[in-house]
Amino acid sequence: MLTAVKNQLKITLLTIKFALMREMLNKVTFVTNIIFMILNNASFIVQWIVLYSLKDNVGGYTFNQVLLLWGIAAGTYGVSRFFFKKAFSLAETINNGKLDSFLVQPKNVLLSVITTDVEPSAIGDILYAYIMLFIYGFSIEKFLLFTLFIFTGGFMLTAIAVILGSLSFWFNKTDMIADVGNSLTTNFATYPDGIFKGVVKGILYTIIPVGMINYIPIKILTEFNLGLTIAVLGFTIFMIALAFFVFFKGLKKYSSSNLMIARL
Amino acid sequence: MAIIEVKNLSKTFRVKLKEKGLKGSLKAIFKPKYKVVKAVKNINFEVEKGEMIAFIGPNGAGKSTTIKMLTGILYPDKGDVKVLDIDPKKERKKLAYNIGTVFGQKEQLWTHLTPYDNFKFFGAIYDIPESRVEKKIEELKELFELEEFINTPVRNLSLGQRIRCEIVASLIHEPKVLFLDEPTIGLDPVVKENIRSLIKRMNKEYKTTIFLTSHDVGDIEKLCKRVIIINNGQVVLDDSMENLKYHYLNxxxxxxxxxxxxxxxxxxxxxxxxxxxxxxxxxxxxxxxxxxxxxxxxxxxxxxxxxxxxxxxxxxxxxxxxxxxxx
Amino acid sequence: MRKYLFIFKSELMSNLQYVFDIFVGFIGYFIMLFILFNLWEYMYSDPSELINGYTMSQMTWYVIVTEILWMTLGGRKLCRKICNDVRGGNIAYNINKPYSYIGYSLFSHLGGIALKGLIYTILGMIMGFCFLGEFPTINIFSIVAVLITGILATIISILLITFIGLFSFIIEDANPFYWLYSKFILVLGTIFPIEYFPAVMQPILTFSPIYVVSYGPAKLFVDFSWSNFLSVLIAQIIYVIIGYLLCTLIYKKGVKNLNVNGG
The missing domain is CATH 3.30.70 (Alpha-Beta Plaits)
Structure with missing residues (x-):
């Protein structure tokens, strides 16, 4: 069992390494992508400078905390898109029958599929995330916690993408819905939760787990709380398990490239 | 003992129908119409160890659907499949360790890496110890004559060289059964001949059972001793190549x-x-x-x-x- | 002119089959506006308060309009298409056609986005009313004025993006320039009206494309005045002319080089 896990991990890391090597063939494009993503994220600071010129406190966050919120948002986004890029086009992979070559390998199909490509610009997101952490205030403890949370959050974003993508096993035309669903979390992730009220706030801690991905980590980074940390870890495991469950449930419905659309 | 056993195997697909125009697409969203297509209907056959078998039929006959059920890619609706006494439905991973697949139109190699690095990667996928992988690559390199280009990135190889590498990649883990789906598609006659003789040699050397689908009659005639013909999802002929020819040789x-x-x-x-x-x-x-x-x-x-x-x-x-x- | 209307119409018709996609895409727009509505509700301690001359309702309607203009535009796709036309040699194929490439590009893109614009406008208005329970003070004339300036805003955007795309004649890839342009419009011209920025920046923003492609129509919608309409309209007409001239200039120069190089 343990060797199986070790072997699986080895293959996953090797796949990511090879995918990265492929992206690095064109070094200029590779570096440009990363730099542009950092600039892209940085441009949004303008919005917050304007807002904080009106009020010292937006949704219970100080300006510094908003920077940290952006750090977590960019970091989780970066982790999910860098390591698991293909999770975000899973619907397409399923519809085009591209799972075949992974199904004949003695490894976990889902992991093999989603790690088979990396997104270079996501490196820019991750770098930007750490820049935000340094501006917010650096300490070894914060660095470790921050790293932990961009990974738990990244895993949760990936899990959501896998669940939405797996809908394609059952229904047609779900790729657009998956796209909208994936951008949903990102949209909410960059605004303080204090601006939302009531039901919406409830949704943000459950169905769209932005609370678990972004808001609670901000709380923990501001003031450490063991209970909340365990809650985040627990929810991450739950989301990952759910993603695997849904994917493998759907896999039985997989129709390879046989599902074509006949025109009348 | 039969190495592949197929009993009453069936598979049905629901194919979405689309009507033309705006009305059609709106209807397709809210009330999708499906046509049930029986791709494979109640198929039965067995393959013995070491056999080279040709599995042929016209387009849409159910060839790929069957081969995909044998390799664990598709779930059958009904019937039983046993490959090496393993049920692909239940033990996909275990089966994967023991079979090899080459799908002529689908590439499994990383094109920016050399064949050598690719082979090492496949060695890792099948959990083969480093030293054994090296030995195996050395051996297959000889057999498939890869010396010239084993260190050239795959994207710079010709189609024929690539197919050879694809086959080698699927042999690294010494599979007992090899599924070849259109292995010579798009190759020129000389290369085709070369691939065929290599497959033959491999079958002799390792006693690998070979399950081949092809449109190329040359492939079938030169390689296989037994032919299964499938049409409209049913086996219409399961006979030795000799009988087949004899039957029509009159x-x-x-x-x-x-x-x-x-x-x-x-x-x-x-x-x-x-x-x-x-x-x-x-x-x-x-x-x-x-x-x-x-x-x-x-x-x-x-x-x-x-x-x-x-x-x-x-x-x-x-x-x-x-x-x-x-x- | 008739052939351009025909191009517009056939693009429009071929887009009818994507109605479903447009509705799904609207969900994303809805979420974004929902967040911004919550943000403004939070920022205003009471609805009658004025920040930089805007009430809370006006701020929300302002963003609804600028975001409709922005999301409908599909600028990245347009820029990519023009870059590909230039680099892929499609433009050489267009030289012998009896229409201008600029006109073709403008009308086919307009046709491609018209339906989306219509659906977003209708749904956006309904959504805004649900959020706020009221419309800004409007009348028939102001609605017509906003529609005219809105369409002109889109035409100017398309011309400017076409201009950027045609830069591919000179440099390898014009997409980064589009990226800069889009950041400029998004960050400085979509979320806040010009009045929200420091006094030193305001004149610059007023003379920039922001005034004609987003601020103008949105401001007219939330706070209509005839004098404002006139100044926006004049500015837009000037921009249309400049935009068209710039496109023609770079296109002619580019095609000339193309001929010298033998296509």
């Missing part, structure tokens, strides 16, 4: 160039395929009429040139398809 094609025009009509055992005055092409059913009889009809003194041949396998197979369709 038909001879006689092509003759004549000095003078002959007037011939179809009669018992003789069918006129082509009659261009001086050039004749007739089919003789030797069970009903001897070839000598047929030649007498032509008047041997008048023959300038003659060629008597067996019916080509291509035609035999297409005849079987047609017979089936006619039923």
């Amino acid at each position: 038909k001879k094609i006689v092509e003759a160039k004549m000095k003078e025009k002959v007037n011939l009509d179809d009669e018992e055992g003789i069918t006129i395929l082509k009659d261009k005055g001086y050039n004749l092409k007739i089919e003789v059913d030797t069970q009903k009429r001897s070839v000598a009889d047929a030649l007498k009809l032509l008047n041997p003194d008048n023959i300038v040139d003659i060629n008597i041949s067996n019916m080509p396998l291509e035609e035999i197979i297409s005849n079987i398809y047609k017979d089936e369709a006619g039923k």
